[in-house]
Amino acid sequence: MVFYADFTDIRLAINSEKQIKKWSRAKKEALINNEFEKLPNLAKKKFK
DSSP states (O other): OOOOOOOSSHHHHHHHHHHHHTSOHHHHHHHHTTOGGGHHHHHSOOOO
């Protein structure tokens, strides 16, 4: 395990896990490396 967060409600924990599973590899790596400032830019879709 490389990232964890504490939750007081199991439903919030499950929803967060489901959301993170859908993220790109780059976004997950930013989360793991505590580079939270990069998350908004990595969330944007790139249109060609």
